[in-house]
Amino acid sequence: MAPMMHYLRALPRLHLYLLAAVLSAITLTVLLLPEEQAAPASEPRLVETLKPATEAKADQEPALDASPEPASVVTATEATPPAPSEPAALAPKPEPAPALAEPVSPVVTENWVEYTVKSGDSLTTLFQRAGLGARDVYRISQAASGQGALKYLKPGQTLAFLIENGELRKLRHIQNRLSYTLIEQTEAGYQVEQVERSPQPQTAYAEAQIQRSLFLDAADAGLPQRTIMQLAQIFGWDIDFALDIRKGDHFSVLYEQDYLDGEPLDRTRILAARFVNKGKTFTAVRFTNSEGDSNYFSPDGHSMRKAFLRSPVDFRRISSRFKPERYHPVLGRKRPHRGVDYAASTGTPIKAAGDGKVIWRGTKGGYGRTVILQHGGNITTLYAHMSRYQKGVSNGTRVKQGQTIGYVGASGLATGPHLHYEFRINGVHKNPLTVALPAADPVPEHEREAFAKQASQLVAELERHSDTRLALNTADTTP
Ligand SMILES: [Zn+2]
CATH class of the missing domain: 2.70.70.10 (Glucose Permease (Domain IIA))
Incomplete structure (x- = not known):
């Protein structure tokens, strides 16, 4: 990058403008990628979640794959595709977009005017829609390009304009509910700022006895679908959810769900969970080590995971x-x-x-x-x-x-x-199908103390909820 900057500085001013214009024309073209995120209509319904029971087993991702990432801009250039459920967490709520609603009628919020990015849109078409011209596109793209802002406009995202007396004062590129780019007019020209919002986690508890299936009974108990998948992943190394589940099995889950402006987000993480399968009890607690990696362990510090997947592909x-x-x-x-x-x-x-x-x-x-x-x-x-x-x-x-x-x-x-x-x-x-797979690394020695403290707190909280529930049930059924 540095040599490029030197090169740029060495260029005569006019050439610089031409180059910038070409560069912005390239970078500002909307990516025509279809939205990766599932539209609400395609969100799997719970009836269909019976099938993932086997998938959860076959698809033994590391248990924490489904845990939330720090809010960040989702780019299309990641080498590793995110876990299937990941983008949904950060997904902007796509507009239902009535077909052929031309001309597009903007959503007006105070002085802000918002437009949803559609397939085929570019900064130019969006600016035209907002009544702005090529000069504004040029000035904004000049300001944005230095910080890589406005580079990826994806269908379903929003551009919000604050225009006063024909002047573009502020522009917001809303990537998802948790992050947006603000470009603001100042004395010194347009300034670019990336804003990340932090959701508030809330703790919740659910428990159920299996009557029909893990997915149906867990959903009835109020567990978000995402959390049910996480539960199946955590215990999937010990319990075959397709074959081992019996009527009368029981689970309890202490989990966190993120909220933004009082609304729940599809971002949850299990803190502690217990599963009783055919009379055998499995308990798992979440632990984040000093390097920031989270994993699930039994209360005595053994990993819930094996160091190897039994089968490294979803096979027929x-x-x-x-x-x-x-x-x-x-x-x-x-x-x-x-x-x-x-x-x-x-x-x-x-x-x-x-x-x-x-x-x-x-x-x-x-x-x-x-x-x-x-x-x-x-x-x-x-x-x-x-x-x-x-x-x-x-x-x-x-x-x-x-x-x-x-x-x-x-x-x-x-x-x-x-x-x-x-x-x-x-x-x-x-033989890959029968070789004894080593367990993943246990809690390392130097983290044992911190782990033991956290594990006992989590298990105590899990049991406290469970006891409360038991007491209530007993009170209900005894005269
Ligand atoms: Zn072969």
Whole structure:
């Protein structure tokens, strides 16, 4: 960037203006990407959430994937696609947008006039709609470009104008409910400021006994759908929610939900939870370590997660299992199969089974496009026959468990699209479906004290709510 600035300074003034005009023309074109966020209409209804029960199991993202990120502008250029539910949290409420409502009638709030960005809009078309001209577009884009403001106008977002006597005084680019860019006219020209709002978390509690399904009963108990998914993720390592759930199982959840201006946001995080499955009790508490990473642990400090996903892809079926027999020249053509084949459609994301480092990314004979990861404990995992690699994943890249590293394909020697997956300990192939998976790291020694204090507080609060509920129920049913 620095050399570029020197170059700019060296240019004659006129050239500078021309260059700026060209640059702003490029950067201000609206991205025509369709909104990633789900419109309210497509929000899954609870009836349909029965299906995700199995998906939650197969899709064993790190439990915290669903936890809120600090409010930040969602850009379209992230290498890793956000977890499916993530953008919804920050999603601007898209307007229902009546079809063919031309000319667009603006929403007037005091002196502010707001326009919703539509597909195909650019800064120019939006300014025209607000009655402003090319000169205003130029001046605003000049001010904005230095800070990367107004760069990504996405359909569904809002531009708000404050115009007085034909002069644009203020412009707000509202990215979502929690963040907007304010461009304000001052003596010194237009000033740009990025504003982030902080929601207020509120603690809530829910508990239920399973009568029909986790999803239906948890929804009846008032648990937000997002929180139900988080619950299934936290305990998904120990409980198979598709197969293990029984009538009479019981859970209790202490969670936080974020509010903005008194309205609940779709941002929740579980603080502590307990699940009784077939008489066995599992308890989890959330702990944020000194580096700011949050994870779930049992009250004695063991991670609720395993260090590896059992299956690193959402598959249709297992098309070939692990067969360790070696080729025997006398007996004939017995060929070993040193991994598992997961049949899935081309393009299905392949996830890193565990935290690790990429030690191979490239074509590898019959394996086709292949990624090999090195993990702790002398474990390596191999992913073959990819159709393509994930952008940004190359030799030496550090990856997190659940992060997409490539996509299912049929490169190399493969008769159809599938993932061939291998798991090696000290170079020896193990059956990925049965190998004992190590637990993820426990709470580190130096954080034990802080953890123990927080864990006992959370468990106490969880039990206090539970006892209160029990007392109320008992009072109801006894004469
Ligand atoms: Zn295979």
